[in-house]
Amino acid sequence: MELAQLRYFREIARLGSMTAAARALGLRQPTLSAAVRQLEEELGATLLQRHRGGASLTAAGSELLRHADEIFALLDRAAAGIAGLEHDLVGHFVLGCHESLGAYFLPRLLPVVLKDAPKIALSLRNAPSAEVLAAVLEREVHLGLVVNPHPHPDLVMVPLFADAVDFFVRAPANAPAAPSGAAIYAPESCATHEFTAAIEILNTGPLIFAGRVQQCSELLEQLAERGAVPQRLLSCGDFELVKSLALAGVGVAILPRRIAAYGHEGALRRLHPRLPIVPDEIVLVYRADLPKTRAAAFLKDAIASTSRAMPDIGLRPRPR
Structure with a gap:
């Protein structure tokens, strides 16, 4: 028929x-x-x-x-x-990102999307960056927010903003009020100005970190090269638990700066400016064959606009 x-x-x-x-x-x-x-x-x-x-x-x-x-x-x-x-601004999209990244980024993005495009249906997929990247390739996720992705011929990658994995401790009781913006990461705002004191704090521990995150392993290796070997290591499953323990004063935490700051700005301070950091770049990824609909373009523009409004943390994206 x-x-x-x-x-x-x-x-x-x-x-x-x-x-x-x-x-x-x-x-x-x-x-x-x-x-x-x-x-x-x-x-x-x-x-x-x-x-x-x-x-x-x-x-x-x-x-x-x-x-x-x-x-x-x-x-x-x-x-x-x-x-x-x-x-029209209609359609269903799956947005993927790590839970901790989403915790500070999505509250800035979603109110704009929900207000300006109420007919766009969004689903969220929380997973580590490698899994989000794989899901974008498999067309299970339309738009992914990932950290330090490797180039892929089937993907478009749009750099959004910078971050850095750093060492943080709870602000000392006698610490001055936290400055606003990027000044909180400046040397004068660190928990201690004495490098030997910072190493002693690290060695005493515990050092709290997300064990499955590559950047944490890199920082542990760099500490060992400098002769800093924490006596107690506390490996956790994710950055949110690491942050909670650091806020409770349990020990030194390895955290991305933006995760350390959101919701508790100034409560956690960098331990010392001479300690190593690992720069991060947050990138929007999507398949090159993503349909060029008005709704898809709107979401990409909204993500880029939200990224430009992210607070300054004193770092710039990696040169490409």
């Missing part, structure tokens, strides 16, 4: 005449008659009762017309939906 046959059949039913339908469709009547005959043979039923005044539907014809109307209504809705995707 072909759509053209159903379209011809509907026109005959609408006009009640083979001749009138052929004229309206711009077809020869034998072509129309052959199409109806093929339908009747395929369905094994008589669809039209021909008579001198034209053609009328049989019971089988009435049933087919009902289903044909539903089919063409569905096609019309599909066409309208596709047109809407191209021109």
Whole structure:
């Protein structure tokens, strides 16, 4: 059964005449008659009762017309939906990012999206950067926010903002009020100004870190190269637990600066400016073949705009 046959059949039913339908469709009547005959043979039923005044539907014809109307209504809705995707802010998207990254970034992004594009449906997928990247490649995630991704020929990568994995401790009780903005990461705002004191604090420990994060392993190696070997290591599953323990004064924490700051600005201070850091770059990734709909462009622009408004932490993105 072909759509053209159903379209011809509907026109005959609408006009009640083979001749009138052929004229309206711009077809020869034998072509129309052959199409109806093929339908009747395929369905094994008589669809039209021909008579001198034209053609009328049989019971089988009435049933087919009902289903044909539903089919063409569905096609019309599909066409309208596709047109809407191209021109309106509609659609469903999956946004992927690490939980800790999302905890400080998404509260800035989502109010804008929900207010300005209420017809866009968003789902969130929280996973480590490597898993988000793989999900984007597998088309399970449309837009991913990842840290330090490796280039891939199938992906578009848009640098967003910088971060750095650093050493933090709870601010001393006698510490002056925390300055605003990037000044909190300046040497004068660190917990101690004495490098030997910082090393002693590290060696005494415990040093709290997210064991599965590569940047933490890099910092532990750099500490060892400088002769700093913490006596007690406390490996956690994620940065949120690391941060909670640091806020409780349990020990020194390895944290990205933005994670250390959000919600508790000034409560955690860099331990010392001479301690090593690992620069991070947060990047928007999506497949090069992501449909170029208005909604997709809106989301990419909203992410970029939110990124430009992120607080300064005294670092710049890595040169590319």
